[in-house]
Amino acid sequence: xxxxxxxxxxxxxxxxxxxxxxxxxxxxxxxxxxxxxxxxxxxxxxxxxxxxxxxxxxxxxxxxxxxxxxxxxxxxxxxxxxxxxxxxxxxxxxxxxxxxxxxxxxxxxxxxxxxxxxxxxxxxxxxxxxxxxxxxxxxxxxxxxxxxxxxxxxxxxxxxxxxxxxxxxxxxxxxxxxxxxxxxxxxxxxxxxxxxxxxxxxxxxxxxxxxxxxxxxxxxxxxxxxxxxxxxxxxxxxxxxxxxxxxxxxxxxxxxxxxxxxxxxxxxxxxxxxxxxxxxxxxxxxxxxxxxxxxxxxxxxxxxxxxxxxxxxxxxxxxxxxxxxxxxxxxxxxxxxxxxxxxxxxxxxxxxxxxxxxxxxxxxxxxxx
Numbered sequence: 001x002x003x004x005x006x007x008x009x010x011x012x013x014x015x016x017x018x019x020x021x022x023x024x025x026x027x028x029x030x031x032x033x034x035x036x037x038x039x040x041x042x043x044x045x046x047x048x049x050x051x052x053x054x055x056x057x058x059x060x061x062x063x064x065x066x067x068x069x070x071x072x073x074x075x076x077x078x079x080x081x082x083x084x085x086x087x088x089x090x091x092x093x094x095x096x097x098x099x100x101x102x103x104x105x106x107x108x109x110x111x112x113x114x115x116x117x118x119x120x121x122x123x124x125x126x127x128x129x130x131x132x133x134x135x136x137x138x139x140x141x142x143x144x145x146x147x148x149x150x151x152x153x154x155x156x157x158x159x160x161x162x163x164x165x166x167x168x169x170x171x172x173x174x175x176x177x178x179x180x181x182x183x184x185x186x187x188x189x190x191x192x193x194x195x196x197x198x199x200x201x202x203x204x205x206x207x208x209x210x211x212x213x214x215x216x217x218x219x220x221x222x223x224x225x226x227x228x229x230x231x232x233x234x235x236x237x238x239x240x241x242x243x244x245x246x247x248x249x250x251x252x253x254x255x256x257x258x259x260x261x262x263x264x265x266x267x268x269x270x271x272x273x274x275x276x277x278x279x280x281x282x283x284x285x286x287x288x289x290x291x292x293x294x295x296x297x298x299x300x301x302x303x304x305x306x307x308x309x310x311x312x313x314x315x316x317x318x319x320x321x322x323x324x325x326x327x328x329x330x331x332x333x334x335x336x337x338x339x340x341x342x343x344x345x346x347x348x349x350x351x352x353x354x355x356x357x358x359x360x361x362x363x364x365x366x367x368x369x
Contacts, residue, residue, distance in 0.1 A: 012113065013113055014116065015117055016303045016311075017036060017061060018034060018036065019059060019313060020032065020034065020065045022053070028050040029050050029051040030044055030047070030051055031044075031057045033045055033080075040313075040323045041321055044095075045095045046095055051067075051069070052069065056068040056109065056110045058113060060113070060117060060120070061117025064079045065081070066079055068110055068122070074103075075104070075108045075122075075124075077099075077101060077103075078099045080097050100141050100142065101135075101140075102142065103122070103124065105124045105126070106124075107124060108124040110135070111155040111165070112156065115157050115160045116161070118136075119138075120136035121134055121135065123153070125151050125152060129150065130150065130169075131144055131148075132145050145182055146182060146186025148178070151170040154177070154202060156202050156203075157207055159207050163181060163182055163183045164182075165180045167179075167180060174197055174198075175200065176191075176199075177192040177200055177202040178190055192212075194218035200218070203224070203249070204251070206257075208255050208256060209260070210228045210229035210231070211228060211262075212227050213226055213253070224241040224250070225241075236283075238286070239286070240281065240285070240286055248268045249268060249269045251267055251269050252266070252267040252304050253266055253267075253304065254304035254306070262282070262284050263284060264283070265280065265282055266281050268281060270290065278292075279291075280310070280328055294312055294322070298315065309326065309328075310327075310328070312324045312326060
């Protein structure tokens with residue numbers, strides 16, 4: 001990456017009011033907080049020394065930014081906040097920092113922002129199990145809250161209270177999505193099982209509507225499907241999300257569709273030979289609408305408003321903090337790009353028949369030990 005290059009990606013706060021990313025000026029890396037409103041603006045949160053490129057940041061709903069550093073293999077956490085109008089890369093003394101503590105382990109990564117906007121969690125996978133840590137929002141610094149069997153990754157919140165955390169659990173060479181109840185000592189229950197030996201991962205979830213986006217190889221190849229938490233209907237795998245030449249990754253779901261999850265707008269990152277694009281889709285649609293992202297898009301970052309407008313953050317030399325608002329097309333039945341030809345849905349083998357998604361945890365349902 002050149003000295004003037006803009007690194008991709010940023011992370012949103014739970015309510016979408018802020019975002020944060022690691023960027024740099026010259027050779028020095030530093031965290032940057034974006035504030036969204038009528039006129040978005042960025043504030044640098046530079047400390048007294050440059051950050052390492054692998055440093056993680058996560059904005060909270062009050063405007064503070066959690067930073068995860070790894071000095072000498074130790075995982076340390078602090079909250080950063082601006083303390084004056086002159087905050088910037090050259091004025092690190094204008095950034096306040098409140099240390100939260102540290103965790104000693106081999107590997108650890110932050111989870112998506114918890115729904116309450118004030119709490120943050122991290123995953124620390126080990127040999128036989130994965131630890132869940134509360135690293136911000138607790139009373140006494142980082143706190144171990146759960147130990148989940150197997151190697152776990154991913155991470156999505158299934159409720160608006162921050163109690164139910166979905167993780168992709170790998171055991172015996174197979175990955176399935178499970179739910180960890182953080183209010184019941186980390187009790188773990190199954191959430192998704194398309195077939196006995198298929199790898200089934202949760203890609204994205206909307207806690208309000210219950211819409212889930214999943215990826216499974218139950219049919220012999222990786223396919224993206226959708227289901228609804230608590231529904232007795234199986235996971236469905238639309239033809240339009242089957243694009244052999246593209247890697248499709250959902251990155252945003254429209255909130256607020258409480259009674260009609262199938263009407264939620266979904267944004268997908270599309271990576272292929274021609275570069276990176278964006279796809280817009282709804283479960284009720286038979287097509288994906290393709291669009292070209294704005295110049296300088298922080299690839300993979302975006303957030304839907306309740307009204308169905310996709311907000312895409314971007315940064316260029318002339319616009320260091322920009323947001324492009326893209327409404328869901330009024331006539332999505334006439335797509336710009338249809339990602340899949342019209343062909344009959346392939347029959348899955350009997351063993352790959354989807355099973356219904358159900359709420360987890362459920363009374364009387366066996367825990368995954």
